[in-house]
Amino acid sequence: MKMVTAFTGNMKRAAAGLKRINLDGLRWRVxxxxxxxxxxxxxxxxxxxxxxxxxxxxxNRDDGDMCIVLNAKDVCVTGRKLTQKVYYWHTGQVLCICTIIMVCSYIGHLKKRTLKDQMTLDPTEVIRKAVLRMLPRNKLRDDRDRKLRIFPGSEHPFGDRPLEPYVMPPRSVREMRPRKRRAMIRAQKKAEQQQQNADGKKGKNGEARKKLHEDTILLKEDGAHTDCHSNGKPSVSKA
Structure with missing residues (x-):
């Protein structure tokens, strides 16, 4: 991973809030x-x-390290989250009436955006929202949010800091098969199921035809036996 690159983004946004963070003793994790x-x-x-x-x-203390996240635009999701995961938001305002605080939410103007659209507009917000929703909702949440610096590419303005790359822990489960491979397996299983159903129907139809043939033979034999008895009756002579 390339650690030091020329930063051409918004420097003001990248360095926002750093003065409010006590950087003594903190590591810069990448x-x-x-x-x-x-x-x-x-x-x-x-x-x-x-x-x-x-x-x-x-x-009750904020001792977390500075976190720099690179290549946010290349993050992956599993399943169909790219099109099925939706972000919702709406406007609202806070009203103070007679020392009573009321929050008015205009849910009628609800807006939504899929994960795919959000990745196109701003991929850094995808990771930021995912991390913030895993943090405790207390007074330290905003301070921890300031320690999170996310960049869409590999460029960042903190090349002069003592950076430490973070190594992700190994996954203990098997890697997921690619989507095309899973689709092919589903198609094969569906074809096998259809073939089994067709063979079952053929077997049932064959048994029905065989039974009908046996019944027809029995009826013919019974008819022939009846004819023989009728032909072998003694004739009665008229006086």
């Missing part, structure tokens, strides 16, 4: 999102930004 699953990556970032990977972790 996460490469390229090829990583969104949820697994967000869980690791949430652990580091809270300081849970340190033996000195305390829930």
């Amino acid at each position: 996460f490469d999102a390229q090829g990583q699953v969104l949820g697994r990556l967000a869980s690791q970032i949430a652990t580091v930004v809270q300081g849970k990977d340190k033996p000195t972790y305390t829930p």
